[in-house]
Amino acid sequence: MRMRTPVTRRLLGAVAVVSALALGATACGSGGTDDGSASAGPKDVAAALEKGGKVTVWAWEPTLKKVAEDFEKKYPKVDVELVNAGTGDKQYTALQNAIAAGSGAPDVAQIEYYALGQFAIGKSVENLAPYGADKLASGFTPGPWNAVHRDGAVDALPMDSGPMALFYNKKVFDQHGIAVPTTWDEYVEAARALHKADPKLFITNDTGDAGFATSLIWQAGGRPYKSKGTDVTVDFGDQGTRTYAGTWQKLLDEKLVAPISSWSDSWYKGLADGTVATLAIGAWMPASFVSGVAAASGDWRVAPLPQWTKGGTASAENGGSSLAVPKAAKNKELAYAFTEFATTGAGASTRVAAGAFPATRADLESPAFLDADFPYFGGQQANRIFADSARNVGADWSYLPFQVYANSVFNDTVGKAYVSSTTLTAGLNAWQETSVKYGKDQGFTVNK
């Protein structure tokens, strides 16, 4: 919102970016490059706010609605149009189409951390550093900041985060006298005990979910993806991956996970009636429990994520998304102003109050946040567990610059382990092969 005076190098960087944009736009034969020239100078966000205009935001995050209203109230000349253009990869497809078509792209887009690399390496999102985003680094927690920050550029601002925790149905656990697992081995034991006590009950549901699998590998210390520019490594042979696959294979072999897809109607039903007894998932889940599993209010509790080694504290992120400004945005200064408003300061607090899990240090460390009681979880101060998890997220994780594609073929490869005698390890190898091949086809240098 304040005027920035970037150093010369940054200015040159911006010029290069603009030229790249102009080249890209010319290459695909689309018009509308006139907006590019303005972004070469210092980013006058304050003047843009003064002048006003319209900001189109593509996002599915429900807490943004209130933020958009607050923003319009604060800057009466600005009109924020919040559009739900689909969730996750549906929106990414629409976004990529709009960028390719040369018009119709939004000014701000919600992009999950795992997908951001794809848009960044394709030079589809604006580097926000010249607008002042680089000065916000200390305000965000390290995990999310690491996910949006790449080679000196800031591709997006972190909107929320998903440090993992174990949500469990206490009523079901108590009824069958099962202790809350603290390690994944105990988790497997609990799964057996539960399913033995009542064959209708499952420790959790899993039909193959790339985000979940990579998060558990992350927690186990695996770092299958490495990328620097266009040099990419995909290797599912490391110790962390093997640890994950060995344990999870037991659950699959003994059919201890419910064959229910997450977010389906039967999933909500299973969470409500106890069929699905635990969820290892991101800290953004409580809002969905409150609105989607209202019938089981009071049954559920939160515990730290089970560990791969007894006494450990390792954690990982699951989900979480950022707000990015596409290069095709019409009014980038205004778009950045909204992005900063929604992800920091009062905007972030508003969203946290509405149930989002913060990526901002101030919110994560505030006593009001940590002491908040969750009536849904029987009055538990669940944020303390989430905040601990956020602190213990393993460092140096990165996704592929074509992770959206990779995740889309997860079910064709690793998914086989869920429906046939293929092992998880074999499935992961197949996933690796498919990813490597795609990366090469796209012009990346893979596993060299």
Place this chain on the structure above:
Amino acid sequence: MTTPPVPAPAAAATPATSASDSTPSVSSSTTAASMTAPADRATTTGAPSAARSDPKRRRRSPRTPLSPRPSVPLTLVTALVLVYTLLPLAWLFINATKDQKGLMNSFGLWFADDVNLWDNITRTLTYDDGAFVRWLLNTLLYVAAGAGGATVLAVLGGYALAKFAFPGRRAVFAVVIGAVAVPGTALAVPTFLMFSRMGLTNTPWAVIIPSLISPFGLYLMWVFAAEAVPTELLEAARIDGSGELRTFFRIALPLLMPGTVTVLLFSMVATWNNYFLPLIMIKDPDWYPLTLGLNAWNAQAQTAGGEPVFDIVITGSLLTIVPIVAVFLLLQRYWQSGLAAGSVKE
């Protein structure tokens, strides 16, 4: 029925036996189908009186095309198809009476303990600041402008192609037949790119303009006009001094009514249910048709922190099909006669 006035007496006068050579010069391509028309007429007048005179012996009454021998396997198959067709509708209605909890806890094909239909309807109409009503109005706009316009164009074009000889008619025929074979889905993405260049995406025009084009409707009207409007009638009108417009509106259009309604129904259903085209064209929820809006509500369940509203989605779906069912029931008469057009040559 749709019998055009002039050839009807000629056909009726044709003996049923003269399939090949003794046909009057009016139509040279008379086929075996021509025989069924007089036979039909005979049975429709004969069968009821026979039934009335001796209801108990009705089973033994001679089998005719309109009251053939009852067949058990065929009846069973028909019953199966009927159940198959009605089951989803029944499911939709039954589940529209349940609240979120009832949906989760009760048997899908029977009612829950309490009936919430009215409450659900009210919530559907008011949820999300009354977005449903807005989407309904959008859909009505797309149907009125898109399907209405498509019908007008198809009638005009079909009539012209059937009744006026001009160079290039065969080429037009080839293009139309070719266009029928290309699914609209395949054209959606190129259309999107084109509209995007013109700056029309995200506006109602992006849905209305492509909906105006209905190659199948044009083809149907063409075939129908060739059959239903006797060229002699047009010639007579011209000789009497009627202008082309007047001839079209006063003479051709009434004869074309059944075909027009058929095309209207087809394009209305297609536009009402259109999903893919608006999906790629329209991002602004204010311009969503019902199909996209309901899908957006449904997708809330797949969003972290989103509110699952299965009850509202189901009730909304029920409300969405009510108008189209009503239109079908009201226009059914015309539609049936329109579908049969060309099958019987008289």
